[in-house]
Amino acid sequence: MNDADFKTLISKENLELAWRRITTARNHAYKRFSRGTFHIYELAVEENLNDLHVRLSGNSYIAKPPERIFIPKKSGLQRGISLLHVEDQIVYQAVANIVAEKTRVKRAPLVGRVVFSNQLTSPAGSIFFLKDWQKGYRQYLERIKNLHQTGFRWVAQFDLAAFYDTISHDLLFRTAFRGIRQSVNWNTVRSWFEIWANPRGAWPLQHGIPQGPLSSDFFAEAFLLPIDEIMGRHFHYVRYVDDIRLFGKTEVDVLRSVRQLEILCRDRGLIPQGQKFEILQTKSVKEALGSLPSLGDPDDDVASTTSDLDRTEAEKIFSESLQGRPRRIAAKTRARYVLYRAPASTKIRNLVIKLLPKSPEHIDALIYYLRFFRRSKRLNKICSQYALSSPFDYVKGELLHFLSSRVTRSEASPLVQLAVGIAKDKSSGVSAKWGAVVFLCKCEELGLGQYSRFVFGQPGFVQALSINTVPETTLLSPRAKSFFQNQSVEAGLAYVSRLANEAIPLSSIGVATSQMPSQVQHVLAALGISPRPALTADPIAEQLHKRYSCGADQVWRAFFGAKYGHAVQQLKRAEALYDMGKSEWLNYQNSFNNALFLALQTHLNRLMLPGACKTVGRDGRLVKYGNLIDSAQIFSRSHPDIASAFSAANTRRNKLPSSHPYDEKTQARTRALRKGEQRKLVTKLSNAYEQVIKLCILNKIVN
Secondary structure, three states: OOHHHHHHHOOHHHHHHHHHHHHHOOOHHHHOOOHHHHHHHHOOHHHHHHHHHHHHHHOOOOOOOOEEEEEEOOOOOEEEEEEOOHHHHHHHHHHHHHHHHHHHHHHOOOEOOOEOOOOEOOOOOOOOOEOOHHHHHHHHHHHHHHHHHOOOOEEEEEEEEOOHHHOEHHHHHHHHOOOOOOOHHHHHHHHHHHHHOOOOOOOOOOEOOOOOOHHHHHHHHHHHHHHHHHHHHHOEEEEEOOEEEEEEOOHHHHHHHHHHHHHHHHHOOOEEOHHHOEEEEOOOHHHHHOOOOOOOOOOOOOOOOOOOOOHHHHHHHHHHOEEOOOOEEOOHHHHHHHHHHOOOOHHHHHHHHHHHHHOHHHHHHHHHHHOOOOOOHHHHHHHHHHHHHOOOHHHHHHHHHHHHOOOOHHHHHHHHHHHHHHHHOOOOOHHHHHHHHHHHHHHHHOOOOOOHHHHHHOOHHHHHHHHHHOOHHHHOOHHHHHHHHOOOOHHHHHHHHHHHHOOOOHHHHOOOHHHOOHHHHHHHHHOOOOOOOOOOOOHHHHHHHHHHOOOOOOOHHHHHHHHHHHHHHHHHHHHHOOOOOHHHHHHHHHHHHHHHHHHHHHHHHHHOOOOOOOOEOOOOOEOOHHHHOOOOOHHHHHOHHHHHHHHHHHHHHOOOOOOOOEOOOOOOEOOOOOHHHHHHHHHHHHHHHHHHHHHHHHOOOOO
């Protein structure tokens, strides 16, 4: 990824397109967890996206590990879904926008002929990223039928194990950006992907993409592009996501194509699914179609309550989607369509109640349908028993959420410890914790104890989702400040939205607006609750505080004035090299310190403060930086902590191999900076930056 690509990636235009694409995406089950945040963020979207652009430009944007939910699968295993935070979703989609245009032309001849999934919309700037899945899926079925009818009766079904988890970041970008070179920009984007791939943060993963966002669906397509090109050129090969069919007129033809495909997949680190692999000689189109890929619900908004089916038709379709004894859901798509779109039916409800403990993979759709019916002791008892016995946290969370609006005090009491346990368990997913917190807030309302306090120990996603159920007394407790201290912005946005909805004065929460994230400040201004911030994000403040813990006060725009952009670039380059090149880090950090010192002298001279000195000599040139911060000079006597830190960094910088081959005084060979030396310099610089911030605040040099 070169500088031009990266500049396009972080441009305001691309970020705005990314925002529109994630908000118009039809992956409703995934958006369920972010929809409320999207609505609030949109209130000040222009200002928020501008802030995001500034952070990306200034290298103070920090990708955050996703939260996770684990949804049961029919096999008894679980599917991990990664919930990216709102601005991470925007940046992730912004990267996808660039990759899409880099691969659009090469992929176009394959779409509808070889590859049928996740087709890009046209024109390139459309706010809709991918076409509706039904069109491509119908093409896929027609292609299979056509191959069978033209004599290709031998078929191999080829599937990939843990496909999204095995996608190499390096190979993905080498596919999209031909001839990519290692660069600061490439390392920056790769570091984001490593964070998004690893929710626990225990070690960096250089493979795997989050499951859930539409961006990932396209990244998977881009990753398979080299395989599609070769296989589509030489074999009768069709693919829908990771479901691959290979056709031939003889078994040998198919085996030859399978061998080639396996080699190509293993070369890219992909693992063929041995248990699902088979070669068949088909006698009918139905056999050729075989076991089709598992697809999501029809692309209707599952949150809609509009009934598209009449009761009789719905009962018939739902009954036909069940098979076996005891009856289980066999036709997933048809059953879920009925559950999300059918009117209330006692017959369907009775079937759903029986299916509850047998179909954990469909718990969300089953519970959605049951919400149409009035409270029932029998239903509450069944749901409570299943919540206590289910091995799946996701199921427990869905059931607790459902019961929270229906239980009496006596019905809620046996489930309190279950909900507390989930709320305390750090390994429980967002959905489970959301259900637990909502249920505990209901328990407090029923007089069972002060359980709403558990909201404070939850991830930001859970706090945001639960905020509207929290009692006002808890909402206004001193601990509510934590909503603004969370790494994610979701909790703070949801919190101020509720304050606005209920006309609760901002002064009652004891948090100054200036201490809130800039995204929250923009929303408050949009709602007319507080003045609009005069300035956007301050990447220098964010970056210095992140590395040096010196305070995030936004003083640096006023401090550097017109030189702010140049100072940001020096600090950005330093931060990019902190771990991978310690000596190079010191070169750029020292340049930033020099720029900071010159800006400080401008203010000291203007305000006639102690430590002011001349920085330009009689010859019109800048006086040597090292001389000005020497311990014998006036600045050092007035500001010893700042001068000694800057002097230590400058002196050590002059003894780096990249500066001089030999020490000017001792003639000894210079050496690279070591980790221990770097840590000591960081400690000294931390104190120096803190002193500069105090000077700014004391003398009103603030934004």
